[in-house]
Amino acid sequence: MRETRIRSIILSFIIFGFLFGLGLLSFKLFVNSATYALSPINRHLLGNGLSRAGDILDRNNVVLAHSEDEKRLYNQDVNIRKALLHTVGDNESHIQTSIQSLYRNELYGYNFIFGIDPPEFLKNSNNIKLTIDSNICKIALNALGNNRGAVCVCNYKTGEIICMVSTPTYDPYKPPVITNDKDPNYEGVYLNRVLSCSFTPGSVFKVVTAACALENEQDAEDRIYTCKKIMDVDNKKITCMAAHGEKDLKNALMRSCNIYFASLAIDLGKDKMNSFTNSLLFNKRLQIDKISTKESNYNVTNSNNYELGWSGVGQYTDLLNPMHSIVILNAIANSGESIDPYLIKEISESDGTIKYHIDNNINSHTLLTKSTADKLKSMMRYNVQKNYGDSLFPGLNAFAKTGTGETSENKKPNAWIFGGSTNENTPYSFCVVVEDSGFGINVAGPIASTVMKALCKVK
Amino acid sequence: MTDLVPIILFSLKVLTIILAILIVYFSFKSTKNFSRNRRTLILLEDINTKEELPILYWENTVGRNKHCDIKINDPAISREHAVIFRRKEGWFITDTNSKYGVFLNGEKINGKTKIFINDIITLGETSLVLKTADQSKEISSNKEKLFKNVKPLRPGKILFFITLLNLLFIGETFIIKPNSVINVAFPIIIFLATCWIFFFISKYLFSRATFEIENLAILLISIGLNVIVNYKVELIFSQLISIALGMICFLFIIWFIKNPDNVKKFRLLIAIIAVIFFVINLLFAKEINGSRNWISFGGLSLQPSEFIKIAFIFVGASTLEDLQTTKNLTGFILFSAICIGALFLMKDFGTACVFFVGFLVIAFMRSGSIRTLIFSCATAILGSFLVLTFKPYIKDRFAVWGHAFEYPNAAGYQQARVLSYCASGGLFGVGLGNGYLQYIFASMSDLMFGVICEELGFIMAMLVALTITGFAFFARGQSIKSRSTFYSISSCAAAAMLIFQAALHIFGSTDILPLTGVTLPFVSLGGSSMISSFGLLAFIKASDERTYAIRRN
């Protein structure tokens, strides 16, 4: 019998294996419980599920979403609902970067102890206050009209995102039934174009090429190239809008001369362009609160001079994410120091106790030297004065650059404008992209103008 | 008033959990009740040296080997010379192929021979006289109390608390879905009545003094049944019939293996019947959800592999006397290979794994050979490798293993939902019938652990898992006190199969192991599974020496 007893140790191994598994399972559930419970597959959350989530407010305490009588209710203004769809989210978690998708945990006050459906007296939902101004968003949505595009405005002194609008959009009360993926009215409707898309930048990228020159070359400002409208590189043609003649950096940027910046990029070379763009956070996802953005692309490692030339004017494989462009602008506007943009101002419990406040969580990155940043700012300011005229942004002392990103033969180009105000009391940077539309100054310019005028009049 | 409802509901949930924990705790505690202290049953005294050799167990090996229960240092004695064992009729000795034989009062014995007090047993050059324990000069502690007395709750009282637990469950249903409470309460009351009848039959008809293991099984069934009844009442009646059949099966097996020597007469017959069952299964099976492990006649569907689990243990386990005389495992290995092979042909890989674990435990406990273990595992790995090479589509089943949550709408559909709903339940659950996992395909059989986790909470789900673990601990604890190695081996094998099946169920559905789709013993919906769980539990119950030894007074 004693031997049998000793041999029964094999059962003990099985028992301990089982107990180990239970431990592992407990650990797995405990660590990932929020991910599991708040996954979109969880039917406790769908439809009426959001009925227990807390409020979402804008910077002026306008209620963007709240729950009442077992229902999730959004702002009563249909245009505010549409303008903030991509920021706030809908009932079905279609928009992955939205607050209602990423901050479910906080909105519910979910914890593993009481689960998804705690008794009424233990409910602990939180309210989230955003940095967004819903009224400005509404104006931006109207300005975008029927275009597919994105508008983003940020305070470069504080990092607050004031306006973030993406079109096409829809009313969260009437989610579309999309039968055809190619339906142009709903192309990429679930993507927030400010965060989750990158576009061919065209001429706005010249600012980056200029920055690379300023950071690397002593004589960058005085360097002169001659534009004869067409330049042969590797037996292929780089073309310009006009024959601009001899230009220095400042005037080439003002005239948006392709030949100048293509030549500049070729002279700077692949290595400097690659390493500078990487240091400017290209090819990297940015973190905006819990949101991870789509990365911007710049890579000329395997390109020839012709391609390197086009890459310097924002064509080739270049892609720019609107939120990333805001980060770059913040550095230009703020002497090289870019305050990380953010959306969440504070998270508070239903009794008003503040659980999280941004004031303790502001970060920044030094992306440019002060001299480069200031020189870029003044060149872009010069561009507004000489090229667009201050009437576009009256009283803002604006600096800006437009762009027209060519995408493919059968589509119209992406229209871009980005810039900011140099005034102390209106420290805003802005970025507007309109897909498949036309020239930057004709399409994106008026939208940016409308939004900035409205914003600065409010102030 | 309406504000009170959530408070009452929550308190009810907490109360059920506490009650369930107490039931499990007291049941396991009272398994210690009436258990025999390690004490000498009888004595052997060396005639020359007057050295006393106490006999401690129901079955004892005698020999020169240091692992023998009664070790005698005499070069003329074989390493494993004889077995002295006790049966209902008294004490016996049998020669286990020793070199020079065993002599009883001067005569060489042949086969199993009864021995009496004052008989002289001669092995090699040593002669021993059999004495009762109180004739000992050395052991004075024999005056100590015969049994430990831990003052536990009596079995009937525990069953009463289980009844109360079921009433709390019904109360929970009453708050959540007041309209369906009659539909729900009716089958539960029938179930409770069945349990009490089972208790009284066991107590008065079979005069069993203990009922702890049964109580724990009833607790597990209660938890499963209340979940099922709140999902679809119409599923419950076949489940109730299976429970009753399971209880009958349980009582029958315990009665049938009362005398372990008789079981071996049936061993070959049982093995043949099991193989025939498999053949019938393979010929007439219909394919359900990708496995061909069901046969049906009339309106009745059966899973023969579940019943063969019981046959498997019958064929595998044996008494110490047999272990010492027939050392080779060829017959059993062959039988196991047929069983596991047939399960592979049925594509029932989960059950094949359960059989394999049962095989490992039996093979090791019979032979003690680590080589056999390694050889079996190597064969199994090679076999699985061959299967995966020739039937690559089986690989798809394992494709998302460990990443199920990343494919929530493809191959990880079930596992992702189990994880999501387990996390939704929290520690106390969302309440009976309030879950969503129940609407997923095969939820009541293959995903039962998740359903319990969601509706009754993580604590209750863990309690279920720990109760099954408790069965295994109990089986291991009994392995030395059992009345025969037949019981030790069969109960350890049964416990290993139960716990391994629970492991496949729990870890398969939560993506820690690949999903194989097996039931959770006693808890899941499924008649064949319920009956076989009771069958396996009968072996664990039989290994408890109190089952046959102590009569109700």
Ligand SMILES: [Zn+2]
């Ligand atoms: Zn030019």
